[in-house]
Each structure stands twice: as structure tokens, then as C-alpha cells.
Amino acid sequence: MATYHLTTPLSEEDVRKLKAGDVVYLSGTLYTARDAAHKRLVELIEKGEDLPFELEGSVIYFVGPTPPKPGEPIGSAGPTTSYRMDSYSPTLIKHGSRGMIGKGKRNQAVKDACVKYGAIYFGATGGAGALLGKKIKSAEVIAYPELGPEAIRKIEVEDFPVTVINDTYGNDLYEMGRAQFEVKE
Amino acid sequence: MREVQYQDIVTAVKNLILTTATNLPEDTIKALEKAYEEEKSDVAREVIKQLLENAKIAREEKRPLCQDTGLAVFFVKLGQDVRVVGGNIKDAINEGTELGYKEGYLRASTCNCFTRANLKDTVGYNLPAIIHFDIVEGDKIEIEYAAKGGGSENVSRAKVLPPAAGKQGIIEFVKEVISDAGGNPCPPITVGVGIGGTFEKAAISSKHALFRDVGTRNPDPELDALEQEILEEVNKLGIGAMGMGGTKTALAVHIEANPCHIASLPVSVNVQCHSSRHNHITI
Numbered sequence: 001m002a003t004y005h006l007t008t009p010l011s012e013e014d015v016r017k018l019k020a021g022d023v024v025y026l027s028g029t030l031y032t033a034r035d036a037a038h039k040r041l042v043e044l045i046e047k048g049e050d051l052p053f054e055l056e057g058s059v060i061y062f063v064g065p066t067p068p069k070p071g072e073p074i075g076s077a078g079p080t081t082s083y084r085m086d087s088y089s090p091t092l093i094k095h096g097s098r099g100m101i102g103k104g105k106r107n108q109a110v111k112d113a114c115v116k117y118g119a120i121y122f123g124a125t126g127g128a129g130a131l132l133g134k135k136i137k138s139a140e141v142i143a144y145p146e147l148g149p150e151a152i153r154k155i156e157v158e159d160f161p162v163t164v165i166n167d168t169y170g171n172d173l174y175e176m177g178r179a180q181f182e183v184k185e
Numbered sequence: 186m187r188e189v190q191y192q193d194i195v196t197a198v199k200n201l202i203l204t205t206a207t208n209l210p211e212d213t214i215k216a217l218e219k220a221y222e223e224e225k226s227d228v229a230r231e232v233i234k235q236l237l238e239n240a241k242i243a244r245e246e247k248r249p250l251c252q253d254t255g256l257a258v259f260f261v262k263l264g265q266d267v268r269v270v271g272g273n274i275k276d277a278i279n280e281g282t283e284l285g286y287k288e289g290y291l292r293a294s295t296c297n298c299f300t301r302a303n304l305k306d307t308v309g310y311n312l313p314a315i316i317h318f319d320i321v322e323g324d325k326i327e328i329e330y331a332a333k334g335g336g337s338e339n340v341s342r343a344k345v346l347p348p349a350a351g352k353q354g355i356i357e358f359v360k361e362v363i364s365d366a367g368g369n370p371c372p373p374i375t376v377g378v379g380i381g382g383t384f385e386k387a388a389i390s391s392k393h394a395l396f397r398d399v400g401t402r403n404p405d406p407e408l409d410a411l412e413q414e415i416l417e418e419v420n421k422l423g424i425g426a427m428g429m430g431g432t433k434t435a436l437a438v439h440i441e442a443n444p445c446h447i448a449s450l451p452v453s454v455n456v457q458c459h460s461s462r463h464n465h466i467t468i
Contacts, residue, residue: 021228036301065252066292075290076249081336081369103427104336104369125232125427126336126371127460128239130207130248148303149252149292161235163228163429174368177430181226182423 005159009057010098012118018164020171024122025159030061030101032153034080037144038088045095052143052152055092059099059122064149065133074139074155076129079103082121086110093119101162105174111166122162123173135160187264187324189468191271194326197466198281201330202257203289205464206249209240212398213436213461220373220426220433229431233373236426236459251460254291255332257282257314260393264323274326279314286311294335317389329396331463337374340366343388343453355380355452356415362454363419363435368428371458373436375399376419379453382443387451394439395457396465403440412438426459 001021006014008028018024031053033041044051062082066075082102089100090113098119103126114121124132136155143152165173214237221233243250259278269277286293293305295312304312321327342362346354359378379390403409415438425431436459445451 063252064292066249066254067290069290075292076243076252076254078252080253081339083369103371105367105428123368123427123429125235125239127251127334127458128235129252130243130246130250131235131239133248133252134242148305149294174428174430177226177228177425177428178367178423179430180423181425181430181432183421 008059009054010059011057012098015098015118015120016168018120018167019169020164020167020173020176022164024162024164026059026162027158027160028156030059030155030157030160032061032063032065032155034062034064034150035084036147036150037152038085038092040144042088042091045091053154056096058097059101060092060097061155062100062102066129068139074133074136077133077136078129079124079126082106089113093117106166111170111172114166115168115170118168120164120168121166123165124160124162132160187267188270189267189326191269191277194269194274194277194468195281195284197468198278198328198330199285199288201328201464201466202282202285202291202332205330205332205462206254206289206291207243207247209243209250209460210398210463212400213459214240216399216436217373217459220436224426224431224433226425226429226431228429229426229433232426232429249289249291250462251334252292253294253334253336254286255334255462256294257286257311258331258333258392259314259316260329260396261316261318262321262327263318264325265320266324267326275316278316278328279309279312282314283310283312326468327465328468329463329465331396334458334460337370337456337458340370341391341453341455343384343391343451345384346450346452348448348450350450352411354450356418358452359415359454360418360422363424363456364422366456367424370456371460372424372428373426373433373459375457375461376415376435376438377455377457378415378438378440379455380440380442380451381445382451383446384451386443387453388455390441390443391453391455394441395455395461396463397439399437399461408440408442412440
């Protein structure tokens with residue numbers, strides 16, 4: 001299992017070299033979105049309209065942060081559970097997104113899209129919101145402010161620690177890890 | 186009859202919420218440190234190390250431990266010889282909740298269940314709180330509080346088993362719930378199990394079981410043995426910290442049991458993530 005430092009936007013070459021279990025420190029721009037924002041993004045794609053950010057090479061972070069204290073860019077900001085985005089992610093991957101950051105398992109359609117189009121599902125440590133929030137250097141709401149914590153934010157991160165869960169070869173770290181440690185009777 | 190001022194309850198609840206959001210309780214820190222020592226997977230150990238570092242940052246810099254600062258859940262034991270002056274206790278707890286969540290820059294996570302619209306500007310900031318009352322002897326008010334996140338709540342389940350299922354049926358059901366949950370509820374988890382009573386009594390018992398300090402033993406030897414047996418079974422699943430594989434899927438199993446109907450064996454499993462933010466005060 002290797003360690004990489006990558007800067008967004010990610011290229012197909014960047015993601016094809018990653019394997020489940022690799023540790024990656026991401027720097028650059030991430031976009032935050034949860035269920036409600038995903039629904040709107042997919043509706044825009046279906047209508048052929050412009051998105052609020054460039055999807056090509058983008059990494060989307062599934063997070064609904066706490067409000068920032070005065071003078072800080074963002075509050076605590078750990079990942080939310082990813083399966084709620086399963087019905088939307090394949091469309092975004094098909095249209096150029098190269099990465100997602102969340103926690104918890106994805107369905108087969110998402111894993112298949114990662115293989116077919118070249119994208120990675122990264123896991124960040126759930127519940128490490130204070131630690132992860134500190135890796136975010138700036139944050140700006142760029143769409144859907146009415147969604148509150150669920151608005152789309154453009155955030156700049158430095159060495160944001162993630163682990164590759166689903167790679168472009170169909171591997172799944174959750175299945176691999178569990179198979180290694182499960183005690184069968 | 187002893188009198189307690191409405192405003193004193195508001196302030197106490199507010200402070201309880203502020204402290205709990207940024208300070209992982211000592212019992213949970215100890216349990217995570219023990220898990221770090223005992224865990225066999227290097228990947229899972231790295232996750233637990235991050236969790237302990239996160240707790241340190243949260244405490245020192247007064248940052249919320251997790252962005253999911255939860256719904257505010259309370260168990261209140263109201264002494265029958267105490268009277269609240271200047272308002273009622275339910276309003277006081279809700280008001281303290283709103284103030285605490287606002288002042289601590291915590292997340293407002295309550296929404297309308299159909300439209301999903303956030304309730305912060307209509308009903309109140311992270312309101313309503315979930316409050317369970319009990320009337321007890323004495324002139325004190327005991328308030329137990331937990332910030333309960335959504336991820337671990339989403340995998341929780343209740344079922345009424347046939348009495349013939351017995352203890353084995355209970356063990357199988359808990360294993361099934363935790364196995365299906367995988368890494369979603371942010372392991373290492375605490376597993377609250379409510380047994381007996383009625384359908385809703387089992388669920389409330391499973392919630393209250395999570396308020397017990399991790400590392401304390403059940404005073405009932407039969408339940409204590411069942412807790413240890415289930416813990417061992419759950420940790421055989423191999424899920425590990427954040428589901429990345431490992432030997433420490435759960436830190437503890439806590440059971441609360443009740444008498445039940447001759448026809449039923451209700452069981453509820455309420456899962457608590459590793460960020461077990463719980464605390465209590467007595468007024």
C-alpha cells in the first residue's frame with residue numbers, strides 16, 4: 001500500500017495508478033455536496049444546463065460542516081455516509097468527476113462507474129471533524145446557500161488525508177479488510 | 186417542596202451541550218486507547234490514532250468533535266419533590282438546547298421529515314430536542330444528555346422476536362444488524378441493546394443503554410455475561426475502525442432488559458458511533 005500526494009483537479013492518469021488501501025494526501029480545490037445538492041446537479045446535467053463548477057477532474061466531498069466561528073473558514077468538517085449519494089454519483093462520474101470523499105460502502109453501480117470512466121472513492125475518517133476541518137484553508141459557498149449545511153462550497157485543502165476505498169480496478173477496501181479479519185466459525 | 190428556577194435549567198443545559206460537543210468523555214477516550222493497543226490491523230490502528238488526535242484538537246481548540254453535532258437527546262429524572270418556577274422544564278430544556286447549539290457554532294440538523302427543510306428559522310435552532318421523562322423519589326433533577334448523530338442512528342433496528350428465539354435469537358439479531366451496518370455507523374461502535382418491554386420500550390431502553398459509561402460492567406451477572414458474549418461475536422465480524430477491517434468493531438455492548446408480554450420478545454439495537462458524546466448533570 002503506497003502513499004501519494006496529489007493536487008486537484010485529478011487526471012485519469014492520477015486515478016488509474018491508485019489502488020484500494022493507498023493513503024493519499026489531497027491538496028487543491030474540493031467541492032462539498034450532500035444529497036440535496038447532488039439531486040440538483042444531476043437535474044442540471046439531465047436538462048443540459050451549466051453546473052456551478054467544472055466537473056472535469058473534480059473531487060466532491062460529502063460533508064455538511066458546522067458553521068464557522070468568526071475569523072475561521074469553516075467549522076468541523078468530517079465525511080457523511082456516502083450511500084445516500086449512490087443514485088447520483090455515476091452520472092457525475094460519467095460527466096468527468098474523478099473523485100468522491102465520504103465514509104461507508106457504495107453500491108455496485110458506483111463501483112462500476114469508477115472502473116469504466118476512471119474515478120476513485122476515497123474514505124476519510126468519520127467523526128474526525130475537528131482534525132479534518134483544520135486541513136481546510138478557505139471555503140466559499142458557490143451554490144444553493146438556502147440548503148444551509150448542504151450548500152455547495154468550494155474549499156481549498158492542504159494535505160487532506162484520505163484512503164482509497166474503491167479503485168479503478170474494481171477493488172473494495174471494505175471487503176478486503178473485512179475478509180482479512182473476519183473469524184468464521 | 187424544593188424550587189428550581191427555569192433560567193437555571195436553561196443555563197445548565199446550554200453549558201452541558203457546549204462541553205459535550207468538544208470534549209470526548211474520559212470513558213470513551215480510555216476505551217479508544219485500549220482499542221488502539223489491542224487492534225491487530227495497522228490500517229484500523231491508524232484510524233483510531235486519528236480519532237484520539239481529533240479528540241485532543243477538539244478539546245484544546247474548542248472545536249466540535251464531529252460536524253454531525255447530533256439531535257439533542259435527553260433522559261430526565263424529575264424528583265417528585267421539586268418544582269420548576271418561571272416556566273416548565275420541557276421548554277427550559279429546549280431553550281437551553283437552542284442556546285447551546287447556537288453559541289457553540291454547532292450544526293442545526295433538524296428538518297421537516299417530508300420537505301427536508303431545515304427547522305432552524307421556524308421551529309428553532311436544532312429543535313425540538315428529544316426528551317424522555319421519568320418521575321423519581323427526591324428533590325433533584327437529573328439530566329442525561331447525548332448528541333446523537335445520524336450515521337449510527339440510520340443503521341439501528343428493532344424487531345419483536347418469538348419467545349422461542351431466546352438468547353440465541355437475540356445474539357443473531359444483533360450480529361445481523363452490525364454486520365449489515367459495516368463501516369457506515371463509524372466504528373468502533375458501542376452497541377445498545379434493549380430487550381423486553383413493548384416495541385417502543387425496547388427501543389427506548391436500547392437508547393438509554395448507550396448513556397452508560399463504556400468500560401463499566403452490567404451489575405446483573407446474567408446480562409453482563411450476555412454483553413461479553415455479544416461483544417465477542419460482534420468483534421469476530423472483522424469490520425474494524427471505519428469499516429476498513431480489524432478486530433475492534435465494537436468497544437462495548439450495553440444491555441437494558443425489561444419484563445415483557447408472555448407472547449413477545451422485543452429486541453432493539455441502537456448503535457453509537459465512536460464519538461460517544463454523552464454527559465449528565467444533577468440540579
